[in-house]
Amino acid sequence: MTAGAADRQAAQAGECAPETGLAGAGADAPRAAPVTAPVTATPIAPATLYLVATPIGNLGDLSPRARDTLAAVDVMYAEDTRVTRKLSARFQLTTPLRRFDAATTARKIPEILARLDAGEAVALVSDAGTPGISDPGTPLVAAARDAGYDVVPVPGPSAAVAALSVSGLPTHAYYFGGFLPRKAGKRERLLTALGELDATLVFYESPYRVVASFQQLAQLWPTRMGAFARELTKLHEEIVRAPLPELAADLAARPSIRGEFVILIAPEPH
Numbered sequence: 001m002t003a004g005a006a007d008r009q010a011a012q013a014g015e016c017a018p019e020t021g022l023a024g025a026g027a028d029a030p031r032a033a034p035v036t037a038p039v040t041a042t043p044i045a046p047a048t049l050y051l052v053a054t055p056i057g058n059l060g061d062l063s064p065r066a067r068d069t070l071a072a073v074d075v076m077y078a079e080d081t082r083v084t085r086k087l088s089a090r091f092q093l094t095t096p097l098r099r100f101d102a103a104t105t106a107r108k109i110p111e112i113l114a115r116l117d118a119g120e121a122v123a124l125v126s127d128a129g130t131p132g133i134s135d136p137g138t139p140l141v142a143a144a145r146d147a148g149y150d151v152v153p154v155p156g157p158s159a160a161v162a163a164l165s166v167s168g169l170p171t172h173a174y175y176f177g178g179f180l181p182r183k184a185g186k187r188e189r190l191l192t193a194l195g196e197l198d199a200t201l202v203f204y205e206s207p208y209r210v211v212a213s214f215q216q217l218a219q220l221w222p223t224r225m226g227a228f229a230r231e232l233t234k235l236h237e238e239i240v241r242a243p244l245p246e247l248a249a250d251l252a253a254r255p256s257i258r259g260e261f262v263i264l265i266a267p268e269p270h
């Protein structure tokens with residue numbers, strides 16, 4: 001076990017302690033006093049890559065542990081430093097910020113590995129949500145693991161899971177497909193291949209293509225239920241569940257389509 005892993009195990013044991021006071025409390029037992037111990041005080045391990053989930057809209061969703069981790073690491077890498085600078089300002093983070101995006105991956109991976117080699121703790125954040133989920137983080141995680149470094153999750157929001165949880169569609173199994181292919185032919189081949197799955201299909205989609213995608217989905221599966229989740233956790237949050245043709249008609253009738261979308265398709269009912 002590495003020193004970092006041992007530290008984390010000790011910290012986890014410590015984190016559980018406040019909750020043990022609640023064990024066995026009956027219905028009439030007085031409510032437990034608020035926990036005042038620093039429950040998020042997980043020590044930051046050197047030479048470790050932290051994948052830190054950040055809000056998908058509502059900044060209140062940054063977890064205390066995520067904030068503490070971002071404050072304590074030596075450097076954080078972000079997909080878009082302008083976006084992450086706002087997060088830093090809101091949470092008074094002074095941690096140095098560097099760019100890591102699809103265009104710079106090849107150059108930045110060796111740079112980050114060199115930092116890990118020098119013993120630095122490095123955080124990776126996405127524009128929104130969980131790094132590595134439909135963003136450029138995955139090759140960095142693979143490279144860090146291949147080089148023998150610890151990669152630690154600091155979990156939190158992800159648009160796909162948030163959308164699925166409130167969709168009202170079956171959740172016994174789901175298939176997350178990332179972004180739908182842009183071209184209609186490729187989209188159709190993919191959807192046809194996935195159509196037999198007994199699982200809810202979950203995709204990210206651009207507001208510019210969401211009408212065309214739902215029209216195609218409605219043609220392919222006119223009797224299936226679907227849903228879309230738009231602008232989750234934001235001011236104009238909207239979650240709509242209906243048969244696919246109704247969703248297509250609803251979106252097609254709107255004068256303009258804005259915001260970020262997750263689209264979901266229920267499996268064929270048995």
Ligand code: SAM
Pocket residue numbers: 056057126128129130131132133134135157158159160203204205206229230231232233234260261262
């Ligand atoms: N890593 C992120 C995650 O864990 O959710 C996803 C990053 S991906 C580049 C961005 C896509 O996620 C958007 O195009 C949209 O489809 C979806 N998304 C992100 N935030 C969202 C939100 N607040 N509401 C709905 N969809 C969202």
